[in-house]
Amino acid sequence: MRITYNQDLTHLNTFAVKASCDKFIQIEDEDEIRPLLETDELNSAHYILGGGSNVLFTQHFHGAIVQLCTKGIHKFNEDTDFIWLDVAAGEHWDDFVNYCVKNKYYGVENLSGIPGFVGSCPVQNIGAYSAEVKDVIDSVFGYRISSKQPFTLANADCQFGYRSSIFKTTWKGDVLITRVRFKLSKKEKLTVTYKGLIEEMESSGLPLSLENVAKAVVAVRNNKLPDIREIGCAGSFFKNPIVKEEVRNKLLSEFPNLVSYPAGDGMCKLAAGQLIELSGMKGVRESSIGVYPKQALVIVNYGGATGEEIQRFYRKVQEAVERTTGIRLEPEVNIL
Ligand code: EPU
Numbered sequence: 001m002r003i004t005y006n007q008d009l010t011h012l013n014t015f016a017v018k019a020s021c022d023k024f025i026q027i028e029d030e031d032e033i034r035p036l037l038e039t040d041e042l043n044s045a046h047y048i049l050g051g052g053s054n055v056l057f058t059q060h061f062h063g064a065i066v067q068l069c070t071k072g073i074h075k076f077n078e079d080t081d082f083i084w085l086d087v088a089a090g091e092h093w094d095d096f097v098n099y100c101v102k103n104k105y106y107g108v109e110n111l112s113g114i115p116g117f118v119g120s121c122p123v124q125n126i127g128a129y130s131a132e133v134k135d136v137i138d139s140v141f142g143y144r145i146s147s148k149q150p151f152t153l154a155n156a157d158c159q160f161g162y163r164s165s166i167f168k169t170t171w172k173g174d175v176l177i178t179r180v181r182f183k184l185s186k187k188e189k190l191t192v193t194y195k196g197l198i199e200e201m202e203s204s205g206l207p208l209s210l211e212n213v214a215k216a217v218v219a220v221r222n223n224k225l226p227d228i229r230e231i232g233c234a235g236s237f238f239k240n241p242i243v244k245e246e247v248r249n250k251l252l253s254e255f256p257n258l259v260s261y262p263a264g265d266g267m268c269k270l271a272a273g274q275l276i277e278l279s280g281m282k283g284v285r286e287s288s289i290g291v292y293p294k295q296a297l298v299i300v301n302y303g304g305a306t307g308e309e310i311q312r313f314y315r316k317v318q319e320a321v322e323r324t325t326g327i328r329l330e331p332e333v334n335i336l
Contacts, residue, residue, distance in 0.1 A: 001036065002026040009065070012052045014115055016232035017307040019057030021047075023064040030070055030088075030178050037148040042066065046145075047336060048176060050120030051092065054234050055334045058307035068119055068178065073099055076181060084138055085182045089119025093126075101214045105184035107136040109214040110191055113221045115228055115235070119177040123167040124332070125160045129194040129217055134160035136184055140167075142177040151175075162269070163239050163332055196220045224295045232301030233292070237314060238272045238329040240297075251325060272321075272329050273297035279320040289313045311335065 007024035010016060025041070027033060036042070045063025049055065069090040076084040083105055087096055093116050097108045110131035120126075121133045122140050137160075140153045159166040167175050190213050192198055200216040201208065226233050242263045248270065252258050255278055259271045276282055276296035283293035288305045292298035299314055314331065322328050 001028065001032040007065070009052070009057060009061075012049065012067075013055055013057055013234075014051070014053040014228045014232060015056055015234050015301050015307070015310065016303075017057055017301060017305060017310065019060065019307060021061035021063065021065045025064055025066045027066065027068045028070065028090075033143055033176060033178065034148070036066075037143060037145065042145045046173070047334075048173075050089075050117035050123075051115055053115040053228070054120065054124060054332070055336060056234060056307050056310055056331075057336050058311045059336075061336055066176065068117070068176065070178065078186075081185065081187055083184050083186055085184065086141075087118045087180050087182060089117060089142075089177050089179060091118045092116075093118055093121055097214070100184060101210055104210060105186065106189045106210060107131075107182070107184040108133070109210055110194075110197070110217055112214045112217040118180055122158060122160075122165055122177065122180060124163045125165050127163065129197050129220065130191050132160070134158070134165075136182050138181040138183040140177055141179040141181070142175050144171070145174045145176065162242070162263075194220075196224075225298060226292055226300055231292075232303070232305070233298050234333045236272070236297040236332050237299040238276075238297060238317075239332040240269050240272045241275075241327050241329060242267050242269050243327065244268075247327075251327075255325075270327070271297075275321045275325050275327060275329065276317060279317070279324040281317050281320050286313060291317060 004024045007021055009019040009021060041064055047061060047065050049065050049067045070088040071090055072088040074086045076086045093114055096118055097112050100108050110129040111126060111133060114126055122137055126133045137155050139155060140158060143150050190208060192201060192213060197216055197220055200220050204216060206212040245266050245268055248260050248268050259274050260268045263269045273296040276291060281291050282296040284291050288302045289310055290300055290302060292300050301310060318329050
């Protein structure tokens with residue numbers, strides 16, 4: 001376990017904003033967790049950080065930030081059709097995806113190129129290009145902070161929803177996820193249904209295969225999303241709002257090109273990026289902060305912005321969208 005005080009967090013968040021915390025605890029071995037929980041260290045303000053790709057620090061964090069840096073991908077089980085892999089929380093998500101592609105395990109290729117750690121993927125049920133991680137998660141392992149007890153949660157008990165899970169709702173702030181067990185297909189099973197992905201596959205002229213789908217996903221991402229090594233951001237800043245069909249129908253009369261997807265129970269999901277575009281905010285830049293011109297759902301730090309400035313800016317985006325459409329967008333990113 002490595003503990004540092006007054007730790008600079010600038011390189012630990014993909015928004016690349018300057019921030020710090022009282023105490024930074026890095027766990028390198030699962031065995032260090034029990035003793036840490038015994039100290040009651042996490043009973044006061046704390047935040048569990050993954051790869052820092054879904055967080056906006058707006059001020060100094062008064063408390064402890066914990067990061068699990070444990071590594072390892074181990075086979076738990078295998079049959080003729082599937083393989084079950086146990087993956088440590090600190091593995092980089094994209095390294096795991098590449099491992100699966102290389103070994104011909106199907107199920108995570110559409111989630112290629114997503115930054116962050118494996119331990120964070122169930123929290124917000126990461127998703128892209130018609131795939132969601134919930135469809136390949138078998139179970140999640142970790143510790144509850146309040147009870148100091150280990151837990152194992154089967155997929156059905158994780159309450160997965162659109163960018164949501166029990167770890168982001170009922171158990172929020174009370175879990176240290178140590179490991180995720182994935183169930184991946186050994187038989188070819190590809191999902192190429194997202195329009196942009198179909199188009200990319202067609203224009204590349206490459207045959208449909210696991211490697212080529214992964215490549216096409218990366219190409220689609222590169223076309224729309226900034227490279228976090230060059231431009232600070234946290235991917236989609238807002239969630240796509242889920243509204244009643246009546247609300248959608250009313251908006252449709254004003255905006256005939258409005259995109260929506262069925263969300264069950266008389267609800268539908270709108271595209272926040274399009275709502276931002278309709279509000280006139282797409283591509284708008286104020287000094288070093290802006291709405292990304294190629295994908296309005298992404299707020300970017302072109303360099304040197306503070307978290308507080310980004311917060312002020314995203315609120316302007318929220319207000320503009322609300323003025324234009326009556327819909328209040330909710331951040332997908334954790335604001336600290
Ligand atoms: N759209 C616009 N203007 C924009 C952006 C989007 O009109 O500036 C429209 C598009 O034309 C399309 C619709 O909105 O009709 C949806 O856009 P897109 O397919 O690009 O996806 P998204 O809903 O904007 C979601 C995820 C992304 C993921 C993509 C692709 C969320 C919050 N975001 O974005 O995830 O990559 O789908 O599947 O659900 C992330 O979570 O960080 C992330 C990047």
